[in-house]
Amino acid sequence: MRAAVAVTVQDLVLEHGYEETTIDDICAxxxxxxxxFFRCFHSKEEALFGPTAGAPEYLRDALAARPADEAPWVAIRHALNPLIDQYEGHDERTRRLTRLMVNTPALAARHREKNARWHELLRPEIARRLGADPADAADPRADAVIAAALGCVEATLAAWTASDRPRSLSEILDQAMGVAFVPQRPE
Amino acid sequence: MRAAVAVTVQDLVLEHGYEETTIDDICAxxxxxxxxFFRCFHSKEEALFGPTAGAPEYLRDALAARPADEAPWVAIRHALNPLIDQYEGHDERTRRLTRLMVNTPALAARHREKNARWHELLRPEIARRLGADPADAADPRADAVIAAALGCVEATLAAWTASDRPRSLSEILDQAMGVAFVPQRPE
DNA sequence: TCATAAGTGAGACACGGTACCAATAATGGC
DNA sequence: GCCATTATTGGTACCGTGTCTCACTTATGA
Structure with missing residues (x-):
């Protein structure tokens, strides 16, 4: 039943846009x-992207499962594989929903609001791999790496949803994460 | 007058928190x-952080003023200097407001909402320095670099506001941006 | 059959934000 | 100094999201 409502929300939102779709419309x-509706979903946004909610925990576990001495950036890149596979495995609908999320400011903002959760969950593991003290709030390095990685994922999704026949997520993500860590240095 | 109201907003919000401070409270x-109120400010958030609004344009210009062959990451780091100097030059109040912004999810989200503007303004210059086509939406590299830089700034602000006697912004930012581009590589 | 509990719907409410309209104050020409 | 115009202010109604409470219905179990 939750699922049925979720599908309805997706249909309406894909057709009319996020802001334009009112909760009353959905209920009708x-x-x-x-x-x-509010008993099933905490908010309109959750009805759309509820299924993605478990991603941070998933990535944390995938990260912990990587070899202990692997560099953070490499470990993150590998840990992201199952997630992007899952994304890519879905139908065209998933990509349209993703595009909607990327292009709707309010939706993108709420999506980024969850970044706090990523930081919270991933920081200990990243800090460990950096040789930093996870409890030292004055050390920005772990958060910088996590934020950079999230930024690369975001840039990847934006590029993925921009074209009609997109390259594979894996390829785009490689390109994004590659440039972030192997920059052209001056001369 | 706008300024007077803005100060009132800051006072109330610093004392009671962002969500707890209602617009009616402010008006009273x-x-x-x-x-x-709504004629002066477009939203509650603008009343708090309106003065920061011009930063993206400023950074774009500072970036364009860097040597043309400088690598994107280095150019961004240098271009950020005037902004962080300005931050640091302010009084303790600025740091308290920044901490509030970092620690209030709704506020942090709205802050990140403006990241879209950073991307929009910075992308051409970054893409040029990367040797990429600025118009190619399928190329995630420029956006990845920008997102990574913004993430470093965010991590820097978080670290800066976390401790009572913070290190200099410049030092923290160096540390954050340094780790993002000189990772430990797997042997 | 009755009692309890779970799900459902209805309504009131708080808050952010928009739109519109009336009243009031400031300005400029005469 | 007086009037007309214009800008600034305030008031009110409104919409949408989200929270809360309460009454009702429908299963479930003894």
């Missing part, structure tokens, strides 16, 4: 009351 | 009507 289309 | 304290 799904033939439920506002009360029921 | 500043002795203006809601209408007037």
């Amino acid at each position: 289309a799904a033939e439920i009351s506002r009360s029921t | 304290a500043a002795e203006i009507s809601r209408s007037t």
Whole structure:
């Protein structure tokens, strides 16, 4: 039932846009009351992207499973593989929803709001791999690496959704994460 | 007058928190009507951080002024100097406001919402320095570099506001941007 | 059959934000 | 000094998201 409502939300939002789709519209289309909607979903955004909620925990575990002495950037790149495979395995609908998320400011903002959770979960493991003290809030390095990685993922998704026949996520992500760490140095 | 209201907003928000400070509270304290408030400021968040609004344009110009063959990462680091100097030159209040922004999810999200503007403005110059085509939306590299830099700035601000006697912004930023581009590589 | 619990719907409310309209104050020409 | 114009202010109604409470219905189990 939650699933049925979620599909309705996706349909409406894909057709009319996120801001344009009101919760009352959703309730009318799904033939439920506002009360029921908010009992199923905490917010409109959760109804759209609820299934993605577990990603941070997943990535944390995937990261912990990488060889202990692997450099953080390399470990992150590998740990991201299952996630992007899952993305890519879905149908065209997933890409359209992703594009919607990338192009709707309010949605992109809420998406980034969850970055705090990524930082929280990933920091200990990244700090360890950097040889830094995870508890030292004055050391920006772990957070910088995580933020950079998230930024690369974001840039990857933006590039992926921009073209009609996109390259593979894996390829784009390699390009993004490659340039972030192997920059052209002056002369 | 705008300035007077802005100070009132800062006072209230610093004392009670962002979410807890209602617009009606602000209007009561500043002795203006809601209408007037919304005529001065587009939103509650703008009343707090309006003065920072011009930063993206500023950084774009500073970036364009760097030597044409300088690597993107180095150019960004240098271009950021005037901005962080300005931050650091302010009083303790600025740091408290920054801490508030970093620690309030809704505020941090709105702050990141403006990242879209950074991307938009900085992409051409970064793409040029990367030797990429600025118009090619399928190339994630420029966006990845920008996102990584923004992430470093964010991590820097977080570290800066975390401790009571912080190191200099310049030092923290060097550390953050250094780790992002000179990673430990797997032997 | 009755009692309890779970799901459902309805309504009121708080808050951010927009739109519109009336009143008031400031300005400039005469 | 007076009037007309214009800008600034305030008031009110409104929309949408999200929270809360309460009453109702429908299963479930003894």
